[in-house]
Amino acid sequence: MTKVNKAWLHSHINDPYVKLANKEGYRARAAYKLKEIDETLGLIKPGYLVVDLGCTPGAWSQYLRRRLSPDGAAAGELNGTIIGLDILPMEPIEGVHFIQGDFRELEVLQQLEQKLAGRKADLVVSDMAPNLSGIASADAARIEHLIELAIDFSQNHMKPQGALVAKVFHGGSYNDVLNAFKSAFTVVKTLKPKSSRDRSSETFLIGMGLRS
Secondary structure: OOHHHHHHHHHHHOOHHHHHHHHHOOOOOOHHHHHHHHHHHOOOOOOOEEEEEOOOOOHHHHHHHHHOOOOOOOOOOOOOEEEEEEOOOOOOOOOEEEEEOOOOOHHHHHHHHHHHOOOOEEEEEEOOOOOOOOOHHHHHHHHHHHHHHHHHHHHHHEEEEEEEEEEEEOOOOHHHHHHHHHHHEEEEEEEOOOOOOOOOOEEEEEEEEEOO
8 A cells, every 4th residue: 555545544534524424324424515514504494305416425315315304314204305316326325216327318317307206406416526637627627517517407407496506626617617606596605614625625616596
């Protein structure tokens, strides 16, 4: 194992959010990012229909599931609907409707529309991130493309008063991404949760209320 790997592993094992995720049964520490965003802005309410884009390994869907459970449980009764999509497989989560595939493909979109059953989402969350190549301009374009997809998805499948939470990265495309959010939503907020690592350039944009 290289020194870099050892250092990363050491910091990962000793990371308080990794420890907390293990203790509380979350599949990844990412759950606490959505938790903080939700607690700050009050985004998730009983009865909501939530779509989780790029949901694998499932930590955000797990958090949503607990939030929509009348007693905060990881199983049992659920007051709301959660639909997760990812091109990668995901281990099942009780009460979460999972679709494996690319939502840009007609067949996958049709599966989603069946699950929506004529309803529109109250909230869309996207923890999607591209595979980064290390080439800044190419990575910026990939990040921007995923954000455009999430916004476009929200404009087509979300209630006018709904909200979109999306992961973005500070860098070449950040201003373009921020402007895309401002063009699509009436209110835009930026939040870097405490559980987001200091050295990470990630932050989250929250768009509320679609512009007509």
